Amino acid sequence: MNLANKDILGTEQLSREEIEGILDTAVSFKEVSTRQIKKVPTLRGRTIINLFFEASTRTRTSFEIAGKRLSADVINISASTSSTVKGESLLDTAYNLEAMNPDILIVRHSISGVPHMIARHIKCPVINAGDGAHEHPTQALLDLLTIRQHTKQLAGLKVAIVGDIAHSRVARSNIHAMLKCGMEVTVVGPPTMIPVGMECLGVKVLHNLEEAISQVDVVMMLRIQLERQNEGLFPSFREYSNQFCLTADKLKHGRKDMLIMHPGPVNRGIEIALDVMEGPHSVILDQVNNGVALRMALMYLLLGGGSETDH
Amino acid sequence: MKLIIKNGRVIDPANNIDGEYDVVIDKGLIQAVTPAGKAKDDSSAKVIDAKDCIVAPGFLDMHVHFREPGFEYKETIESGCESAAAGGFTTVAMMPNTNPVNDNRSVTELMISRAKAHGKVKALAIGAITKGLKGETLSDMGDLKEAGVIAFSDDGRPVMNNQVMRRALEYSRMFDLPLIQHSEILDLTAGGCMNEGPISTELGLKGMPTEAEDIMVYRDIALLEKTGGRLHVAHISSGESVELVRRAKAKGLAVTCEVAPHHFILTDASVRGYDTNTKMSPPLRAQSDIDAIKEGLKDGTIDIIATDHAPHDLVDKQADYHSACFGIVGLETALPLSLRLVEEKILTLPQLIEKLTSRPAEIFKLDSGTLGAGKLADVVIFDPSQEYKVEASKFKSKSKNSPFDGWSVKGRVLHTISNGKLIYSN
Numbered sequence: 001m002n003l004a005n006k007d008i009l010g011t012e013q014l015s016r017e018e019i020e021g022i023l024d025t026a027v028s029f030k031e032v033s034t035r036q037i038k039k040v041p042t043l044r045g046r047t048i049i050n051l052f053f054e055a056s057t058r059t060r061t062s063f064e065i066a067g068k069r070l071s072a073d074v075i076n077i078s079a080s081t082s083s084t085v086k087g088e089s090l091l092d093t094a095y096n097l098e099a100m101n102p103d104i105l106i107v108r109h110s111i112s113g114v115p116h117m118i119a120r121h122i123k124c125p126v127i128n129a130g131d132g133a134h135e136h137p138t139q140a141l142l143d144l145l146t147i148r149q150h151t152k153q154l155a156g157l158k159v160a161i162v163g164d165i166a167h168s169r170v171a172r173s174n175i176h177a178m179l180k181c182g183m184e185v186t187v188v189g190p191p192t193m194i195p196v197g198m199e200c201l202g203v204k205v206l207h208n209l210e211e212a213i214s215q216v217d218v219v220m221m222l223r224i225q226l227e228r229q230n231e232g233l234f235p236s237f238r239e240y241s242n243q244f245c246l247t248a249d250k251l252k253h254g255r256k257d258m259l260i261m262h263p264g265p266v267n268r269g270i271e272i273a274l275d276v277m278e279g280p281h282s283v284i285l286d287q288v289n290n291g292v293a294l295r296m297a298l299m300y301l302l303l304g305g306g307s308e309t310d311h
Numbered sequence: 312m313k314l315i316i317k318n319g320r321v322i323d324p325a326n327n328i329d330g331e332y333d334v335v336i337d338k339g340l341i342q343a344v345t346p347a348g349k350a351k352d353d354s355s356a357k358v359i360d361a362k363d364c365i366v367a368p369g370f371l372d373m374h375v376h377f378r379e380p381g382f383e384y385k386e387t388i389e390s391g392c393e394s395a396a397a398g399g400f401t402t403v404a405m406m407p408n409t410n411p412v413n414d415n416r417s418v419t420e421l422m423i424s425r426a427k428a429h430g431k432v433k434a435l436a437i438g439a440i441t442k443g444l445k446g447e448t449l450s451d452m453g454d455l456k457e458a459g460v461i462a463f464s465d466d467g468r469p470v471m472n473n474q475v476m477r478r479a480l481e482y483s484r485m486f487d488l489p490l491i492q493h494s495e496i497l498d499l500t501a502g503g504c505m506n507e508g509p510i511s512t513e514l515g516l517k518g519m520p521t522e523a524e525d526i527m528v529y530r531d532i533a534l535l536e537k538t539g540g541r542l543h544v545a546h547i548s549s550g551e552s553v554e555l556v557r558r559a560k561a562k563g564l565a566v567t568c569e570v571a572p573h574h575f576i577l578t579d580a581s582v583r584g585y586d587t588n589t590k591m592s593p594p595l596r597a598q599s600d601i602d603a604i605k606e607g608l609k610d611g612t613i614d615i616i617a618t619d620h621a622p623h624d625l626v627d628k629q630a631d632y633h634s635a636c637f638g639i640v641g642l643e644t645a646l647p648l649s650l651r652l653v654e655e656k657i658l659t660l661p662q663l664i665e666k667l668t669s670r671p672a673e674i675f676k677l678d679s680g681t682l683g684a685g686k687l688a689d690v691v692i693f694d695p696s697q698e699y700k701v702e703a704s705k706f707k708s709k710s711k712n713s714p715f716d717g718w719s720v721k722g723r724v725l726h727t728i729s730n731g732k733l734i735y736s737n
Contacts, residue, residue: 091629111631112515113585132633134515169515196518197509 001025003301007119007126010135011177019177023145025297026290032069033292042300043072046103051093052129053079053109058264058288059129059139063106066295072103090114091121098122103303107131112169125302133167139263140173142294144181146287147218150259155182160212162188162244163222163271164233166195170222170263175201188212189244192233209244213254220261221246221272237270247273251281259283312357313337314731315350319361319692323368324665325672325681334366336688339731344682359726361692367664368680369401369689369729371671372642374466374491374545374569374617377403377434380421381410386622386709388425391642392432394620394708396735398642399724401689402433402672402679403620407444408467414439414450419458431734433679433689440465440479440490446472449482456486461675464491466545467592469527471497476531480540489541489567489674492531494552495593499523504633506579506594514582516632519594521549528552532559532566543674544568546619548593550603557612567674568607569617572648573639573714575604581714587628587635588714591621605657608666615671616663618645622710640708644701646693647720653695654721660695688731697723 001021005013014022032040048067052060060076067074077097088096090109097105105126107115112132119126130136148154159178165171165187178185179202186204187194198205206212213219224240234240251258260272260281268274277284314336321332321344333350335342343350377391386394388405395403405422407413413422419436426434438460442448444467452463463483469492470476476492483490500519505511507518528544532555535542547553547568559566573591578598581589589595607613621638628635649667652658658666672680679689703716727735 089626089629090631109631111633113632116585117631132515166512172513172515195512196507196520197512200509201513 001301008137008298008302009116009119009126009128011137011140011173011180012135014137014177014180016180019141019144019180022141022294022297022301023148025301026145026294029296029300030290030293032296038069039071040069041071043067043070043303046072046303047101048072048074048104048106048299049097049102050074050076050106051097051108052077053114054130056108056129058291059108062288062291063129063295066292067299069292070296070299072299090118094118094122098124104299127298127302130169132169133172134169135173136169137173138291138295138298139170140177142287142291143174143220143261143263144177145290145294146261146283147259149286149290150283151217157218158184158186158216159218159220160186160188160216161220161222162209162212162246164193164224164228165189165198165222166193167225167228168222174220175203186212186216190234209246210250210253213250217255218259218261219246219254222263223265224267224271241270245269245271245273246276248275248279251276261287263287312731313353313355314359314688314728315353315356316359316361316366316690316692317350318347319364319366321366321682322661322664323682324661325368325669326683328682329661334682334690336690336728336731339688341682341684341686341688343684359692363696364692364694364725365660366690366692368668368682369691369727370399370645370667371402371677371680372400372618372620372645373404373615373671373675374571375403375405375620375642376408376622376638377405378622379409379425380418385624385627388422388434389429390707390709391620391622392426392429392434394640394642394706395432396727396729397707397724398645399691399693399727400432400642401691401727401729402435402677404435404437404461404675406464406466407437407439412439412444413437414442414444416454416458419455419460423459431729433729435459435461437462437464437491439463440470441475444468446470446475449475449479452483452486456488460488461677462489462491462543464493464545466491466493469493469495469497473530473534477534477538480534480538480542484538484540487541489543491543491545492527493545494524494527494531496523496526504590504594505582506596508579508597510579510582514585516582519592521551521596521600524549524593525551525555528555532564535564535566536562539565541565546571546574546593546617547604547607547613548574548596548600550600553603553607553612557607557610560612567614568612569615570604570608570613571617571619571641572645573641575601575608576648576651577714585632586714587630587632588639588712588716590632590635590637591619591639592637605652608652609657614666614674616645616649616666617671618642622708623712624710628712638712640703640706640710640713643706643708644713644715644720646724647722648715650695650722688728690728691724692726693722693724695722697721699723
């Protein structure tokens with residue numbers, strides 16, 4: 001399979017065929033991580049740069065492991081060590097990195113649109129590892145991979161995404177990808193966290209978690225960022241939890257084979273109860289596990305995976 | 312030098328003139344506007360053939376940022392005046408958000424003397440409403456008026472404090488100068504960089520809702536009703552604000568307003584792709600706002616067109632969308648963009664020219680914007696049907712930040728005449 005664009009900036013630009021092709025490719029890479037020697041020579045001699053302007057543990061590590069298992073040389077740059085703290089502009093940083101001939105640049109930034117701006121100015125493929133409240137395409141794709149692993153098919157499934165939708169790039173990327181795959185999406189949260197015009201993206205909006213649970217096959221809980229309380233988006237964590245924490249009690253309203261997801265990192269006891277997080281419905285660690293295979297698949301596809309290789 | 316402009320269609324809304332006339336200019340003044348062919352031949356006169364062209368009073372732009380003093384790397388009064396001339400403007404009013412702020416006589420005098428030294432365009436100064444644009448203490452309005460300012464504004468920032476705005480409206484009555492408000496309730500727009508709506512939700516950018524504009528327009532009108540004074544609403548962008556101004560005018564209040572061309576041409580959908588040249592304040596709005604603005608232009612609620620010419624260097628625009636500066640270069644695309652209103656039959660050509668000439672002159676009490684005999688000879692000659700591509704790199708402005716770069720447009724300025732002198736020819 002070949003991808004239509006040189007970059008992976010968002011699920012909005014991916015077609016259903018591309019999404020399915022990426023997921024299928026990811027499945028074939030899962031086995032590599034179960035080997036004793038977890039390495040294939042597919043991207044030997046290739047250089048992948050993780051350029052993270054915003055803190056990340058899970059995503060950065062996942063990209064790094066994915067690259068290394070494909071034998072690529074992976075370099076990590078975080079904002080605190082890069083020249084951006086010396087006042088170098090974003091684009092200058094990108095130009096300088098490009099001058100060292102990387103094969104893929106992976107970019108995370110706290111402001112929406114930054115990976116797009118970088119991608120417009122450099123020739124090397126860019127993967128968006130999360131931009132502001134806009135998109136986080138690899139997270140959405142690994143979420144779909146995880147759902148498909150448990151339900152066999154995606155079309156027709158109903159999903160609730162719960163929490164701070166306004167500030168969530170995970171929500172937006174999942175909405176685009178899920179709708180393309182024929183799923184139905186409901187976003188759930190207090191009206192202060194549902195942005196204006198949300199319905200225009202093609203989703204249903206609810207403000208009651210129990211009601212949502214009774215209607216869906218999958219519940220995806222989002223992290224509540226601690227600083228949002230200061231912005232007045234909800235009165236207190238206690239109040240938020242009363243309304244929106246996913247507890248065993250609230251889960252009683254849902255189907256027995258419900259899937260519970262969370263992109264992490266989790267605020268235990270605020271958006272999800274500990275017993276639910278570790279309970280039988282939870283596929284949270286499958287998501288993390290699938291992240292590596294999914295990112296291996298994307299790197300492989302971006303660097304000419306259309307041709308036969310020896311993974 | 313004597314100038315005769317022949318064969319053109321002369322439109323002078325102030326004198327209800329629209330037809331084939333010759334314009335005779337001498338000693339820097341309009342000598343006569345005579346029926347075509349009636350101008351006496353004079354071998355000493357330079358003749359400009361304006362066949363197929365419109366001959367109108369030079370345009371007035373009551374809202375420009377020329378960045379001097381303080382930000383000369385973006386624009387200077389000289390480069391701004393060159394940009395104005397290229398756009399057909401012979402009078403502009405410079406906003407006071409310079410560094411230092413134009414809140415005192417010495418800055419006003421500097422700005423005016425720089426403009427006079429360059430001499431091509433009449434660049435007038437607008438003084439700050441409050442010292443340092445801080446919204447706290449009124450500037451010395453009387454002294455500023457004496458130094459030459461023609462209005463007061465904290466543009467770029469609104470006067471947030473209700474009591475301060477009330478006092479400003481009251482106090483400014485002594486000088487009979489309008490207050491120009493940049494209407495924006497800042498706590499509703501904090502961190503925002505585009506219109507709030509489905510597109511900001513899609514793009515994950517913080518929105519600036521139209522209510523932030525509406526609430527302040529309403530507040531100012533409510534204050535004005537009691538205080539008297541004159542209020543001019545800058546760069547109106549929200550449909551509801553247009554309606555608020557319409558109702559205030561119906562009550563007979565001294566409210567006027569302006570719109571910038573980008574606010575009736577582009578919607579917030581242009582922000583897709585994160586081009587920072589689509590970032591301005593107020594932001595590009597929805598189609599329904601554009602529809603309301605066009606209605607307001609048509610029924611006269613919106614008095615004038617002003618560009619909010621806001622040049623920014625590449626350094627300030629080649630940044631992430633959130634950090635990039637607000638604003639675009641306006642003077643050199645104003646005419647072709649505004650002519651779209653005529654093509655869409657929102658305005659007639661004389662109505663459009665009125666909003667660029669006699670109406671702003673009337674609001675700001677300036678002795679210009681007309682071709683009346685004896686007036687200063689400020690004239691623009693443009694071909695309304697000439698098609699071309701906008702090339703931002705060729706702007707006379709020091710900055711090239713324009714979302715219209717590469718657009719195919721219609722309507723080109725061929726000559727700009729100021730005080731009887733040809734200051735620009737294309």
